[in-house]
Amino acid sequence: MTDTDTQPRIGFMFDRDRAPEELAGFAATVEELGADDLWVVEDLGWTGAISAATVALAATRTLRVGIGIAPVALRNPAVLAMELATIARIYPERLVAGLGHGVTEWMRQVGAAPASPLARLEESIVATRGLLAGETVTLHGREVTIDGVRLVHPPAVVPPIVTGVVKPKSLALSGRVADGTIIAEGNGPAELAAAREHIEAGRAIGDRPSHELIVFAYLHVGDDPGRAAAETGEMVSGQAEWLGVAPADLFTLIGPAADIPAKVAALHAAGATTVVLRPLGSDPDSQVRTALAALSAR
Structure with missing residues (x-):
C-alpha cells in the first residue's frame, strides 16, 4: 500500500473472536488487496x-505480520527467543514481535503476575533481543534470569521488538529499549501526542536507532449509525471503560468510507507510522476492501 514515507503503513487485525481456521484465508485476502501488514x-x-503469526506468514508471500501482543509474564525469554528466531529465519524481515505486560487480571488467573511488571518487560526485551542477535546472554535481573544462554540458530536479521503499553512509565520504557510502540484502539491524535512525549523522553536516554509508532483503530464502514452501533457498541463500550473515557470520546473509523482517509491522515500527522484497522461486525473481508479502496482514492 505504501510506496513512500509520506503515507503510513496500513494493516488489518485478525480479530480474536474469529475462528483460527479462517486466519490463512483472511491473511491471503489482505495481502491480495494490497495491505502492508496483518496483526494477530x-x-x-x-x-x-x-x-x-506462523499461520499467517505461511499463507502469504510478502505481507508483514505483527504480534500484538505476547505477554512477557507468560513467556520465558529464552523460549520466546527460540520461537521468534525460528519464524524470523524462515520468513526473514516479515515479522514484528509485539510484547507487553499482559492484562493484570489475566496474569493473576494463570499465576503469572510479576512483582514488577516494568522490570519484567524491560528485562525480557533486553534478553530476547540479545539472544536473537546471537549473543551469549547472562542477565540476573529482578524478574528475569538468563545464565550463559546462546541460540544455536539465531536469525540473520533480528525482527523489531515493539511494545503494547499504555501508561507513562511503560511508554518511556518503550522509547528507551524497544523498536516501536503499539497504541491501543480508541486513542486519537491528541492521545498520540501525549504518548509521544513519554516515548521521546525514553528515547533520549536509550540507544535504539528508530522507533515505529503503531496505532490500532476500530473499523466499521457504513452509512447506517444504527447498524454500526449494534455491531460495534459492545466492543466500543468495553474499550472506553478500559481507557477510562466515554464511548463517544473514542477515536474510531466507524462511519462512512469517505471519512477514512482524513482520519488515517490525522493519525499519521500525529506521528503514526503504521495504522492497523480492526474490522468489527459482519463481513470483515468487505470492510478491508472498502477501506483500502477509500485510501487508494486519496
Whole structure:
C-alpha cells in the first residue's frame, strides 16, 4: 500500500473472536488487496500469537505480520527467543514481535503476575533481543534470569521488538529499549501526542536507532449509525471503560468510507507510522476492501 514515507503503513487485525481456521484465508485476502501488514492478538483463552503469526506468514508471500501482543509474564525469554528466531529465519524481515505486560487480571488467573511488571518487560526485551542477535546472554535481573544462554540458530536479521503499553512509565520504557510502540484502539491524535512525549523522553536516554509508532483503530464502514452501533457498541463500550473515557470520546473509523482517509491522515500527522484497522461486525473481508479502496482514492 505504501510506496513512500509520506503515507503510513496500513494493516488489518485478525480479530480474536474469529475462528483460527479462517486466519490463512483472511491473511491471503489482505495481502491480495494490497495491505502492508496483518496483526494477530494473544488474549487469554483465545489463541496463541506465535502459532497465529506462523499461520499467517505461511499463507502469504510478502505481507508483514505483527504480534500484538505476547505477554512477557507468560513467556520465558529464552523460549520466546527460540520461537521468534525460528519464524524470523524462515520468513526473514516479515515479522514484528509485539510484547507487553499482559492484562493484570489475566496474569493473576494463570499465576503469572510479576512483582514488577516494568522490570519484567524491560528485562525480557533486553534478553530476547540479545539472544536473537546471537549473543551469549547472562542477565540476573529482578524478574528475569538468563545464565550463559546462546541460540544455536539465531536469525540473520533480528525482527523489531515493539511494545503494547499504555501508561507513562511503560511508554518511556518503550522509547528507551524497544523498536516501536503499539497504541491501543480508541486513542486519537491528541492521545498520540501525549504518548509521544513519554516515548521521546525514553528515547533520549536509550540507544535504539528508530522507533515505529503503531496505532490500532476500530473499523466499521457504513452509512447506517444504527447498524454500526449494534455491531460495534459492545466492543466500543468495553474499550472506553478500559481507557477510562466515554464511548463517544473514542477515536474510531466507524462511519462512512469517505471519512477514512482524513482520519488515517490525522493519525499519521500525529506521528503514526503504521495504522492497523480492526474490522468489527459482519463481513470483515468487505470492510478491508472498502477501506483500502477509500485510501487508494486519496
